[in-house]
Amino acid sequence: MSDMRTPLNRVRGLGSAKEGTEHFWRQRLTAISNLPLVIFFIGFVVLYNGASYEEVRGALANPFVALVIALTLISILYHMRIGMQVIIEDYVHGEGAKIALLVLNTFFPIILGVSALYALIKIALGG
């Protein structure tokens, strides 16, 4: 009996960080959702680069385009947040600096996401 864990602890399988494989799994989940979404977005930019204001507004007001871009934003922002979290944890060893950066790393994607979603809604409503 070298295993000192309780049966409950073992069956939960969450380890010392108390999150198990959750981070890894979410990174993979958003990686998979990023693939078709980002390919769509690249196609959109290929077609609408250099287009006039009216054309881009018209395209972004299309419900399908707006929804796919909204999903793209949510997917990439979540993916980049947990990716940057690993970079911070790997290289920033000072406890204060690490916590400050992890806090900013949560604020930054939320600010970007809410701004972009607000812009998409404004365009969709013709404002």
Next chain:
Amino acid sequence: MSKSPATHARPISPHLQVYRLIPTMLMSIVHRITGAALYFGTVLLVIWIGAAAAGPEAFDAVSRLFGSFLGRLVLFGYTWALLHHMLGGIRHLIWDTGRGLGKETATRMAWATLAGSISLTLLVWIAGYAFGGGA
């Protein structure tokens, strides 16, 4: 008072610089660097959508900025970083299934990631100039 043993310089594990650079290692490093670059590159995407929402003046200003030589250079780099990170990510998803972990296969996949990202970036930009300007 002497330092406690824990605060003396301790032997640490060797880091990147002691190893010979090999393709899989280089692609691993580039995957992280492109990921970090894309993190900040997302700001450009939000600025673009925000400008479209703000009105014609803002949109034209951002279009001029993104269309300038420096703007195009940054967007070209952004495109490559995005495609490279995407192909690198596909490589990771393949590895997650337990495939492609052999030494030769992994090295071939590393070079394929680089070759693929450069070719796709050029293709996307050629397509952008050929089909761009609005549908």
